[in-house]
Each structure stands twice: as C-alpha cells, then as structure tokens.
Amino acid sequence: MKTKAGLTRFHNCHILREGQIIKEDLWIRDGKIEDPEKVFYVEQLQADVTVDCEGLLIAPGFIDIQINGGWGVDFSYDSENVDEGIKKVSKNLLAHGVTSFCPTMVTSDVEKYHKILPQIKQTDGGQHGATVLGVHLEGPFISLAKKGAHMEEYIKTPEKGLQTIKEVYGSLENVVIITIAPELPGATEAIKDLTDLGIKVALGHSTASLAQGEQAVECGANLITHLFNAMLPFHHRDPGLVGLLASSTKKQVFYGIISDGIHTHPAALRIASRTNPKGLVLVSDAVAAQGLADGNYRIGPQLVTVEGGHAYVTGTKVLCGSTAALDSCVATFKQSLDCSMEYALEAASLHPAIALGIDHRKGKLNFAYDADFVIIHPESLKIKSTWIAGECVYKCDN
Numbered sequence: 024m025k026t027k028a029g030l031t032r033f034h035n036c037h038i039l040r041e042g043q044i045i046k047e048d049l050w051i052r053d054g055k056i057e058d059p060e061k062v063f064y065v066e067q068l069q070a071d072v073t074v075d076c077e078g079l080l081i082a083p084g085f086i087d088i089q090i091n092g093g094w095g096v097d098f099s100y101d102s103e104n105v106d107e108g109i110k111k112v113s114k115n116l117l118a119h120g121v122t123s124f125c126p127t128m129v130t131s132d133v134e135k136y137h138k139i140l141p142q143i144k145q146t147d148g149g150q151h152g153a154t155v156l157g158v159h160l161e162g163p164f165i166s167l168a169k170k171g172a173h174m175e176e177y178i179k180t181p182e183k184g185l186q187t188i189k190e191v192y193g194s195l196e197n198v199v200i201i202t203i204a205p206e207l208p209g210a211t212e213a214i215k216d217l218t219d220l221g222i223k224v225a226l227g228h229s230t231a232s233l234a235q236g237e238q239a240v241e242c243g244a245n246l247i248t249h250l251f252n253a254m255l256p257f258h259h260r261d262p263g264l265v266g267l268l269a270s271s272t273k274k275q276v277f278y279g280i281i282s283d284g285i286h287t288h289p290a291a292l293r294i295a296s297r298t299n300p301k302g303l304v305l306v307s308d309a310v311a312a313q314g315l316a317d318g319n320y321r322i323g324p325q326l327v328t329v330e331g332g333h334a335y336v337t338g339t340k341v342l343c344g345s346t347a348a349l350d351s352c353v354a355t356f357k358q359s360l361d362c363s364m365e366y367a368l369e370a371a372s373l374h375p376a377i378a379l380g381i382d383h384r385k386g387k388l389n390f391a392y393d394a395d396f397v398i399i400h401p402e403s404l405k406i407k408s409t410w411i412a413g414e415c416v417y418k419c420d421n
Contacts, residue, residue: 029071030062031413036076037401039083040388042365049081051394054412058390076398079407080364083372083386084122084395085349088200088379089159089248089279089306091127093313093348097322098143099128102135105142113152115314117417119348120406122395123154123385125199127308130162130173137193145197148395148411156379157199160192161248164213165228166204171253172336172343173228174324184212198222199379202248204229205239218243223379225279226264228253233266240272246378247278249308251291252342268299277378279306282356283347285333289359296360304378305352305371310334310344354404364401 033049040047050057050070062068092098094115096108109126116124126143128136140158148154163179170178181187187209189195201217202225203210214224226239227248247254247264255263267276280295281287282305296303307313311322312334319337320327326337334346347355349371357367369386376386384393394413399406409417 030057030068031072031074032070033074033076033081033398036079036081036398038081038388039365039368042369044080044365049388049396051413054394054414056388056390056392056394078401079398080401081388081396081398082368083376083388084397084409084411085120085353085371086156086375086379086386087116087121087124087307087309087349087371088156088304088375089127089161090116090124090309091129091161091344092311092322093309095311095315095320097311098126098139099131099135100322100324102138102142105139109143109146109155110152113146113148113155116153116348117409117411118406118419119350120353120397120399120409121153121349122148122397122409122411123156125156125159127159127161130165130170130177132177133191136160136191140192140197141194143197148416149414150416152416154395154411156381158197159200159202159225160198161202161225162228163191164188164201164203164207164210165253166206166230168230169204169228169253169255171228172325172341180207181209181213184209185216188213188217195220195222200225200246202227202246203239203244204231205244206231206235211238211242214239214242214244226267229264230255231264232261233263233270236264236267237270237272240267240270240274240276245274245277246304247276249286249306250278250280250295251287252281268295268302275302275377277302277304277374279304279308281306281308281345281347282352282359283307283333283345284355284359286342286345292356292359296362296366300366301374303370304374305349305356306375307347307349307352308345309348310346312344313346313348315346350404350406357404367404 224244225246373386376382
C-alpha cells in the first residue's frame, strides 16, 4: 500500500466528491487523481495496483490552517531547532489525517520572527510528514484587551502599515496568513498591501465593531481567527466581528472555529454553521501540549498545565490553545451539530482550501487534483490510512 508510481485503483469504497458520498472507484497516477474514462477508453490501460478498501470512506486530506505546535514542539519559541520541530509535528499529524498545514506563530519578540520565519519553508508532504503550506502569523498586531494567552509586552500596532509589519517580521516569503486586529492604527492600509502581496488576512484578537470588520473585508481580509474566542461577544446593537457571518458584504468570509469540546459550545457551533455554512473552517489551534500527557510544562516563555486533555495558563483557567488534533475536531463537530458526514469532512478540507485559494488543487477528490486523502471508518471517523500525492504515508495498525 505504499505505491506511488504507476496507475493505482482504489475499489470497494465510497468517496466524497462534490458534496456527496458516492460509491465509486478512485484512480491515482503520478500523485494526481485520474479520470477513469480517459484511462479506459483513450489509453486503454489496466491498474498496476488495486487496493481493496473494504467498504471504507475516502475523503480529501485535512488542512489545518492554525496549529501552534504539538508533541512538545512550539513553533513560536525554539529558534535553534526549527526544521527538526517542523518535521516532528508534520510527521505526527499524518496519524490524524492532516495532509497539509500552516505552522502558526503567536505573538513573539522581533528577534524570534527574524530567526524563525526564514527557516519554515513551504515543503511538499510525503513519508516525512504533512505538506507545509506556509506560516500563519497570529500577532503581534492584536488588541491588548483581547490578547488571550499572548504575551502583552510583545504586542504592537502597525502604525506605518506594511512598513511596520515588515520591520517586525522580516521576511514574508513563507507567510500565507496574518491575523490582525482591524481597529488598530495602520491596520486598514496593511490589510490592503498584504492582500496585494497574495497574503491572506484574518481578523482576530480584536475589539473591532462590525463596521470596522466590514471595512477590513472590503480591503481584502477574508478570514476570522477562531470565531467567538478573543473578540467582543455578540451584541444586538453592534455584533462585532461575529456579525460578519451575516453582514451585507458580498464577499465570502471564512472563519476558523475550534471544535474541541471546550473552546466553542455546541450551540455556538450550530449558530455559526447555520448562519454561514460555506465559511466554516475547522482548525485545531493546537499548542505544543498536543500529544502530551496531563501535567505541567514550559511552552515557550509560559508555564502551561495540561488537564483533562486541555491546556491552560498555569494557575488559571485561561485556555492557551487546544490539545485536540483535527480529526478529533471533525468528530466532535459532527456530533455537536448532528450534521451530515459530507459537511463535517469538507469543513476540514474543502473550506480551508477555498479560504487559502488552493482549491484548484487541494480539498477535493476531483480529477487532476493532488492525491491527498484519508481512508476513514464511515461511522467512527477513525483514520485508517493517510495518503499524500498517491503514496500511503500512514497506516493504522488496528
């Protein structure tokens, strides 16, 4: 089951395609999904390898656009072993069905950005781990009032727009998403310029009004970072950033949401998904404590306590990210909403692909797309195997 070259046929399976689960074979060649009619009638070829999926479900690989680390690795802190840390996390993510991800750096000092960012390269996935799509920078251009677990002394204002951002981050070469509080001085100009550079702008850790959020969307922002968390609560006179889910702006706004059973109440999940179903993007927001047993740890400059599978700033009940991987979030999401299997899976694959603008090659099982997919149990959603570019990169032993 590790074949990559040649023509491979997956049969006795159901596949998720165009919002529907259908009983159909999946054909793979040279890392891409093939059109079987072309293979049969034009090329008149037979499969080199046939994989019996034993009635399991094939879905597009999961894409995590916000993950801060895991298995003891913190993407924001250790500037000496960046490559080693990225490899460790990307390898472990394969067991959770994640085929692509955005390593996320939270608010840090300028020196950390200048040292770490050039070392996180966009990298194709394979046996070594999931594809690195590029970095998500969450801070330091955020609201002090909504800093959450971010370090106050490093928070900054983009007063000179893109100039300030470049001074703080250094190289933007490997950056694909930047989270900004849109109400800050200089933020509007920064959002326009970042969008022109092809970088996606997310709104978050913010006290912005709905009007400020709508202005940011008009300037190019298309994402909200972990909806409901670190922003003003919904108010009927001014719903704040939450109101973007149902605002009059004609642009599709995507919103990351943490469905780990603690960050977002099931009722809030239902409200968001029913208000703006196409924009919902499941994210893990996992921290270095992901994969670690309960106990006290130092994660970057902070002491963190893992308790009952959740991570808190030590001595408080302030959440500092999730410890749940994306496959767990998908299962919790489906259970909380009692939604269709198709919708739960697309929220972790198709939706993030569209939000990043890579849905022409990832997030679907359409012909000519990258053969990144998971084979899962159709009821338990347990990951049975993970595939990248048509190669089996993880297989469950039981």
